[in-house]
Amino acid sequence: MNATLTLEQQVIKSIVRRARAAAHRLGTLPDKIRRDALNTAADALLSRKAEILSANVLDTRAAMDLVQQHRLSSASIARLKTTEQTILDMVLRVRTVAALPDPIGSVLEATELDRGLRLYRVSCPIGVIAVVFESRPDVIPQIASLTLRAGNVVIFKGGREAAHTNWVLNRIWCDALAEFPEIPPNTVNLLKTRDEVAALLDLEEGIDLVIPRGSKEFVRHISSKTRFPVLGHGEGVCHVYVDRSANLAKALDIAFDSKVQYPAACNSMETLLVHRDVATTFLPDIVNRFLAANVEMRGCTETIALIADKEIVLASEEDWSTEYSELIVSIRIVDNDTQAIEHIQRYGSGHTEAIVTEDHHVAQRFTDSIDAAGVYVNASTRFADGYRYGMGAELGISTGKLHARGPVGLQGLTSYKYKLFGDGHTVASYTSGERQFKHRRL
């Protein structure tokens, strides 16, 4: 043992070394084994649900003590709590991922470079993925199924509040995989302590991707602690713009759904933009619907002047770039779609932006001009979600523009390699002019 390493560093080095070895083997496993293993894991979650529920009782009780001591919010109990229904949901999601088409080994591109020299771009696993998450224990089956489906090894570190539940879920998962001799041990790993995750994030090499799941502060914290690439859930300052040509019945439904259906989600609307020409007809109606749903409103001066009889406070400059994540909405009247686009370009976080319009040209201008992971026409921002997009499940929604953007599913867990098949081909024969490239798409 190296005397200069702490105990945690030694543990982590050993875990990562074995994880890398597992990744080398996992990348070559046939689809059927990965799929069967997921279905076996789903069965195990169901048949061992009593163990999950007992462990969760321990976690929930400890958490309730912390809530009474005001050291934990009562909302975290709701996130932590696992029920029979939660387990059924977990099982369903694992089976859904098992049923998705194999993301590995797809030929993404094929080119004949020259006679007898063929190039294939083929999807492959990324390798070893570290997932650091806060309390929700359903993260383990959800992400373990996505990572295994795409041939990756995963190293989890969960929140302390869910330690018992996470331990049991990981145990059930590893036991299920152990029924398959082809699947290497250490395909799924669970770290125990904060010092271990700190040692992992501090490594020079060995981890291909870090996925933090939690608040934006949590994502930022993890990103600042590591040299590895981080794929983090992005902040959502999403807008709905109601154009002059909007069908106002649709606009009412879309604005209401975008704000009220689940305001804590990153894809819920924070700011409503309304074209001046429809403000007098549309605003009173949506304000009434928002009031009935206890939505607090903060408006521009014109909005307040227009809705003088209702309680709307003046929006500050800060309001326009705030992700409320609760039943608060800011409202601004704009002159035209250009001003709406400029507002979104300035204050939006590049997550999901919607326009309500019946004008095809305005819709096209909006979707082309707005630089966001999702640009929607006549649909609620709340559709930004891996399950709703048909990905089966998601790792999170990325507002970054590299690798994966928007809801990240199986595809975001793959890379690709170029396979080149020749017959003794050398580059010298091309530089000498003896041979020429064809570059024919196959």
Added chain:
Amino acid sequence: MNATLTLEQQVIKSIVRRARAAAHRLGTLPDKIRRDALNTAADALLSRKAEILSANVLDTRAAMDLVQQHRLSSASIARLKTTEQTILDMVLRVRTVAALPDPIGSVLEATELDRGLRLYRVSCPIGVIAVVFESRPDVIPQIASLTLRAGNVVIFKGGREAAHTNWVLNRIWCDALAEFPEIPPNTVNLLKTRDEVAALLDLEEGIDLVIPRGSKEFVRHISSKTRFPVLGHGEGVCHVYVDRSANLAKALDIAFDSKVQYPAACNSMETLLVHRDVATTFLPDIVNRFLAANVEMRGCTETIALIADKEIVLASEEDWSTEYSELIVSIRIVDNDTQAIEHIQRYGSGHTEAIVTEDHHVAQRFTDSIDAAGVYVNASTRFADGYRYGMGAELGISTGKLHARGPVGLQGLTSYKYKLFGDGHTVASYTSGERQFKHRRL
């Protein structure tokens, strides 16, 4: 002006703000304008070649003084020197990029989520890309054509040695783009000082991607200075493995080409692995060819024992992971393909790995097991190159596994967005069970 900002920080903030505004407009330009602009820029390079050559004389003279003072290597003169032929090559590359299919606006995936609710994943530009490069002035036309073809704004910072040539190339390029009123100014930008690039790398936001072009130390240096995503050319410790079933004539050509054709390239071979069963027949021949080409050889003990009459030094442990980038090769005899794969997994840098074999199963095992950007069967490692792959040009070769892997061309300069078209659809009607998702691939 903000008193707490340095002059460079003020300059950079202003450049980046205008670059972002340009990116918003550039992303919506039709293909024809971007293509025509590139052909106009190519014409301008040709018609203003005298200006380029005069500027380059200034740079080369200053560099020769530095060489005489031993403050610059003579190899850098070769990289710096621009001739009529270099300009013709630049022009040809710009025209090649102009002729490539539009990488923007492609529908990568289309799904009907439900009746009247259609989701499209559409390729789009990344945004603002900073390119920091060492002396070669041909970087400006090559990368400016790739970035514009993909609808991106670029901010260059070149090496001081090529300052005059870079200035003229940038001037010609901007003048050519100025003939197109649709193309925003600040589409191509050139920074002047190191302090400016330091201020840019230190920004909190505004740059979508940083591309360093230069040595691996340079790439590492740039990466350590910025929070922005970096797409860097990777180190190349590439192998050729000659299997027992290899056609030895092909093996000779491939091993020789991989090492000798251009040893300074990252895709040249550093280590030759030879199956024990063919070592006695193959090694004497390749050793003779290497000796004739002045290749220095470092072998394992068995290699040295086998080639006792020739000058081969014993390879140290360090040799196996060294990117020589010159006419040096390390040679190891292995027991079988498993040992070859293990050697490559341990010492390879994930760049390009080749096997010479006539055995289909061994070839498949090799290409499936090796985790590298390129895995080749019976072809020289030197084929790892954007031009040879049919990409027209490349930004570099990535050994990272996220976003773009291997030679990075136009596709690596794009992101995507999800466009969703509905008819007033809300998520509440799906969670209530009133409607169900179809998820039908279109």
